[in-house]
Amino acid sequence: MPIVAQSTETADWVSRYADEVIAESERRAPGKPVVVASGLSPSGPIHLGNLREVMTPHLVADEVRRRGYTVRHLISWDDYDRYRKVPNGVPGTDKTWADHIGKPLTSVPAPAGSAYPNWAEHFKAAMVESLGALGVEFDGISQTEQYQAGTYREQILHAMKHRGDIDAILDQYRTKKAPPKKGQKPVDEAELEAAEGSGAAGEDDGSGSGAGYFPYKPYCGGCDKDLTTVTAYDDETTELTYVCSECAFTETVRLSEFNRGKLVWKVDWPMRWAFEGVIFEPSGVDHSSPGSSFQVGGQIVGIFGGKQPIGPMYAFVGISGMAKMSSSKGGVPTPGDALAIMEPQLLRWLYARRRPNQSFKIAFDQEIQRLYGEWDKLEAKVADGSVLPADLAAYQRAAATAAGELPRTPRPMPYGTLASVVDITGGDEDQTLRILSELDPANPLTSLDEVRPRLDRAEAWINTQVPADQRTVVRDEPDAELLGSLDEQGRESLRLLLEGLDSHWSLDGLTHLVYGVPKVQAGYSADAGPKELPPEIKGAQRSFFALLYRLLVTRDTGPRLPTLLLAVGADRVRKLLGA
The missing domain is CATH 3.40.50.620 (HUPs)
Structure with missing residues (x-):
């Protein structure tokens, strides 16, 4: 052939x-x-x-x-x-x-x-x-x-x-x-x-016996351990004698019939x-x-x-945030651990895209969202034909084997979005479906099965890898003290956001809205691009985002704001922002 x-x-x-x-x-x-x-x-x-x-x-x-x-x-x-x-x-x-x-x-x-x-x-x-x-x-x-x-x-x-x-x-x-x-640090x-x-790479090579070298190690007939030393061997009869240093058991066997041992x-x-x-x-x-x-x-x-x-x-x-792996250390992630938080295609891709002599890390922390983003961009390039040959090869090896394509998520929504939603809803399926169906009103999700198994992997990541103090807890009541301390600019920013909620109630729409409020307040169009805006607009946006996070989840950061707003729901957002 x-x-x-x-x-x-x-x-x-x-x-x-x-x-x-x-x-x-x-x-x-x-x-x-x-x-x-x-x-x-x-x-x-x-x-x-x-x-x-x-x-x-x-x-x-x-x-x-x-x-x-x-x-x-x-x-x-x-x-x-x-x-x-x-x-x-x-x-x-x-x-x-x-x-x-x-x-x-x-x-x-x-x-x-x-x-x-x-x-x-x-x-x-x-x-x-x-x-x-x-x-x-x-x-x-x-x-x-x-x-x-x-x-x-x-x-x-x-x-x-x-x-x-x-x-x-x-x-x-x-x-x-x-x-x-050359050029490599000592191991x-x-x-x-x-x-x-x-x-087994660290095992002995069979040396150390006073009777000579023997490449075979019996397991002891008394204690079943390999703490044995061969003391004699006859090539003609294949008679082998050994003694155990653990229990002092000794016996002579015919190696042509003996099966309780192995080559070093x-x-x-x-x-x-x-x-x-x-x-x-x-x-x-x-x-x-x-x-x-x-x-x-x-x-x-x-x-x-x-x-x-x-x-x-x-x-x-390696693992993001962890030292090099050794199975003798407790808590070392296994393939099963990785597959609990990522789909098989992504894990295969991590091994396929790097040459064997290149080290790489597998993300169990926030980095997993970036890796999934890279994978989704790669899929888009494959779909539109703009992918480079080597990247296409790595994708094909990850997505399928010679036997066929691996099972995949029918509608692969962004991993970070799914993680944020299950974080906020605590895994409540009705709430999760409501929020996800509102991400794209023109093409609403009708069943969570469309986003599985990716949804399940994102939920497992939230539940097992995100520390409790980093989980998102939405406020039950408005922060009256913070709302009362706002200056005119702060109150105006909340008013502009609340006025635009209904007409922007989708993931893309809310993204446009939250980024646009500081632009409008500075006298620019909400559609103005980076080249049209002064550098200080970015600072204004960061301040506005931090204010919203404090009012919604009592922290300065959290899930992406558009996803958070959708998850909280319009009525509750209005309540927490003082409307």
């Missing part, structure tokens, strides 16, 4: 990687499905930084599918990794969960009250639900199931037979430190921790590249240093007869 490529002038980063992946797949495995991969460890909440581990290959895989190729996107659930520590802030856990440190994640109890059988399944389920909402098609592979079924038996025996070769490769890096990259420990996409991470990962025939897999910034899992794996994979995947190093994902 020929490669379909865009020109270098119009191709986005996804198309360029798709070109490389298809070409590489044709070289390595012509005629076979193209294999891309992600690895996730359900060691705690799987956060929005980990999502980049999935979205990068997903977007590339989706482009390859659009070109008519068969693709497998593998998500390897590293649920046979050791439980390393109890994450902070996980409901349903206490200090007793520390007793399970060292066990496989699938052997650790789920948080109290969970519907799932173990720790790994509990955190995996939330991610699977989010990936479904995002339109990510994948084949999930449980490493617990793979190891316990003996799927990798030949690979394990092969690694043990060639342990000297593996040890020699690892030994080249054991004392090396990453050289600082600190917190950043490395945040970058651990699989949670720096050997396990390249083994799976070869086993699955992975063509493309991204890696986090922690893999940019000598001795990291990805770098060393590029040499170890050859021992298993495979090749290292191609793929970019991906940068951090």
Whole structure:
């Protein structure tokens, strides 16, 4: 099948990687499905930084599918990794969960009250639900199931037979430190921790045994923990002896029959590249240093007869107002948290529009309104044909997959407007419908279903992300003291506003009215543009707006005034402004 490529002038980063992946797949495995991969460890909440581990290959895989190729996107659930520590802030856990440190994640109890059988399944389920909402098609592979079924038996025996070769490769890096990259600040420990996409990048490489190097780590038959040391191994019989430092349990097993253990991470990962025939897999910034899992794996994979995947190093994902993310910290936002306040298209777009090596932030604060505004402007440009090619590509990847368009809001009103309305109404549906239907009297809204799911996302944002002291509370009674203290200019400004309410009762009309009152008071037409007005008009407008906010919501700021006026209603506005 020929490669379909865009020109270098119009191709986005996804198309360029798709070109490389298809070409590489044709070289390595012509005629076979193209294999891309992600690895996730359900060691705690799987956060929005980990999502980049999935979205990068997903977007590339989706482009390859659009070109008519068969693709497998593998998500390897590293649920046979050791439980390393109890994450902070996980409901349903206490200090007793520390007793399970060292066990496989699938052997650790789920948080109290969970519907799932173990720790790994509990955190995996939330991610699977989010990936479904995002339109990510994948084949999930449980490493617990793979190891316990003996799927990798030949690979394990092969690694043990060639342990000297593996040890020699690892030994080249054991004392090396990453050289600082030109123009890049050093990566600190917190950043490395945040970058651990699989949670396994920091594991040992199998060294440290007095009996020699062994790339295999048994889970103890006494306490189920990996605090074991291999003390002897016979290549002919595959007899392996280990002792546990936790409970002193020891046993001798035949590795050709034993399934309660796994290869150490720096050997396990390249083994799976070869086993699955992975063509493309991204890696986090922690893999940019000598001795990291990805770098060393590029040499170890050859021992298993495979090749290292191609793929970019991906940068951090941050949150507006928060530090870099690490799933070991409590309260780290997950994809589910993001999807509660934004539609899947917007979240996909944030990952699609930035190259993998570019960091970006996901907004949980007021910035989300600006991001939604950008998205709506992009949609308008797509509709009128004025969009740039790269922006069009990012939009198309966000709005749809090869399988079809993602469900969308039929009538996408501005996110900020919806948020302001539900803030003021407290979510009352009748009131919300009344206000929204008055935004555009010529084309009134007839049902809230027309603005869902965006309305629901805006309501969730107001209820979960906006502090109580920033919520809008409309006054019950007029501020008689403030009204009585107004000078003639202040009283005149309120009179002009009240006189124009009925004839301007729409979002556009009220916008024209509130901006026009200070212009008229200064002797200009309400229609006068910025070039016709002196600079001091802006100050007069700010003063007028602050007065209205104080009279309506007892603060100097609040939701956009036209939206606020519509939400309060004409009769109540008249009452609060002293009419």
